[in-house]
Amino acid sequence: MAVKLPIYLDNHATTPLDPRVLDEMLPYLTQHFGNAASRNHSFGWTANEAVERAREQVAALIGADPKEIIFTSGATESDNLGIIGAARFNSKKGKHIITSKLEHKAVLDSCHALESEGFEITFLDSDPDGLVKPEQVEAAIRPDTVLCAIMMANNEIGTINPIAEIGAVCRRHNVIFHVDAVQALGRVAIDVVAMNVDLMAISAHKMYGPKGIGALYVRRGRPRFRIEPLIHGGGHERGLRSGTLPVHQIVGLGSAAKYALEALTNGENDRIKALRDRLWEGLSKNLDHLFINGSWEHRLPNNLNCSFAYVEGEALMMGIKAIACSSGSACTSASLEPSYVLRALGVDVELAHTSMRFGVGRFNTEEEIDFAIELITEKVRWLRQMSPLYELVQEGVDLKSIQWAAH
Amino acid sequence: MAYSDKLIEHYENPRNMGSLDKNAEDVGTGLVGAPACGDVMKLQLKINDDGIIEDAKFKTFGCGSAIASSSLVTEMVKGKSIDFAEGIKNTMIAEELALPPVKIHCSVLAEDAIKAAIADYRKKQAERAATPSE
Secondary structure, three states: OOOOOOEEOEOOOOOOOOHHHHHHHHHHOOOOOOOOOOOOOHHHHHHHHHHHHHHHHHHHHHOOOHHHEEEEOOHHHHHHHHHHHHHHHOOOOOOEEEEEOOOOHHHHHHHHHHHOOOOEEEEEOOOOOOOOOHHHHHHHOOOOEEEEEOOOEOOOOOEEOOHHHHHHHHHHOOOEEEEEOOOOOOOOOOOOOOOOOOEEEEEOOOOOOOOOOEEEEEOOOOOOOOOOOOOOOOOOHHHOOOOOOOHHHHHHHHHHHHHHHHHOOOOHHHHHHHHHHHHHHHHHHHOOOEEEOOOOOOEOOOEEEEEEOOOOHHHHHHHOOOEEOEEOOHHHOOOOOOOHHHHHOOOOHHHHOOEEEEEOOOOOOHHHHHHHHHHHHHHHHHHHHOOHHHHHHHOOOOHHHOOOOOO | OOOOHHHHHHHHOOOOEOOOOOOOOOEEEEEEEEHHHOEEEEEEEEEOOOOEEEEEEEEEEOOHHHHHHHHHHHHHHOOOEHHHHHOOOHHHHHHHHOOOHHHHHHHHHHHHHHHHHHHHHHHHHHHHHHOOOO
16 A cells, blocks of 8 residues: 655654544534633524533543633643642742743743743753653752652653652642643553642643644642733633633544543554564664654653764755654754753763654554555664764774864 | 755665775775764765875765755766865755755764865875885
């Protein structure tokens, strides 16, 4: 069977909209266009029913109560609202926050924004596997610690943190626990109650839903805690997020959450994991000097992040244009610094420049994976033939023994 | 990133990729850049007694712009004099390949590679002159 090109293997960046999700969204763009806040006619009632159904679907995915779900524009807003909202409301208790160096920029930059308000942030290192340990969190907690923000699964290396253990530590010390769960949704079973999570950032477009919609889980009940809104207006979403609800988007999020929950039990993740494993086994059979970045054991079923030593990431991406993936190389960005995530877990900067991230998804096929293995193998071999570093290594030279001139 | 057709063409069909004998007296080797910075260029020039570059070969670890810059340089210097090669400025390379601003350092590296290769050749020549012939 001919493979349709290009092949999409960048499902950590975003996922295609599931056609079933689109079908459920469409009526809310056309006949059911009502404002969910209109309480005096059927247009509003229909819209409101759809919103509440979606709220239940999102809550079901993470084991929450529907009342605990606040719709936002996406996970970036959810991270901002959770972290900044909780920090500001509880600043009388203290102004210390704990997070890790591997967090998404939405978390890191929310924390940095709070520094200008007098908050002090502890950025935890990860271990070489890319994981944050509960003991590290516990050791960092101080009497004035108000919040701890640790992601469930990393967006670059796919490593899964021990969230339940960290949650237990936070609860014991009365520290609010915020979790960015974007990459884990539908890939890891989530139970916010059992995991002692207080705030959780959710996005639709990483689980085959539409872009521009997300949610923040805000725990209710004891021990009580509150957060402050960032967006003010009509008092929607329990006053925590004003703004007319984008009903069709919310329906899309709810629908995506429904299928994400199914994916946990219907074998989808096993199939995706088998494809991911096939990709890695194929590449590592064909090529030497490959290195996995981050824990292989505690990893999302769809993630492969590896370094193709002696081949620069962007050059490889140019050679495999038929495959959409991502590089941790500096040359793919304007910053000229390679992936801060790889650096944080202590990957040699040389290897960080050669790293690639593949994210397998719901719609990938075995034929696509086999095509990818062939193409990547061919291009890595070609670029290594062109690489003075590979040549030196073949000659038995230790690259570390050379006095390189940094530029 | 949007690249020029010329850059992509050089990346896809690099000219003079390979190695010359680095121990040969008439071959100058320049190895510039650093793996930690994400680019390393090796440029080798085979220069005859008249100071003409008879052959040029490169190997590059780096992004597409770095590969294209080194490929272009080998094309520019082949058959030319040392003086001409020394006169090549990074701006000529950057302009020819329409390098985006964040990739200008690739052209600087290519210029450095020429200079380093010529310096190595000259060093070898000076050593040869200093060694009494048998």
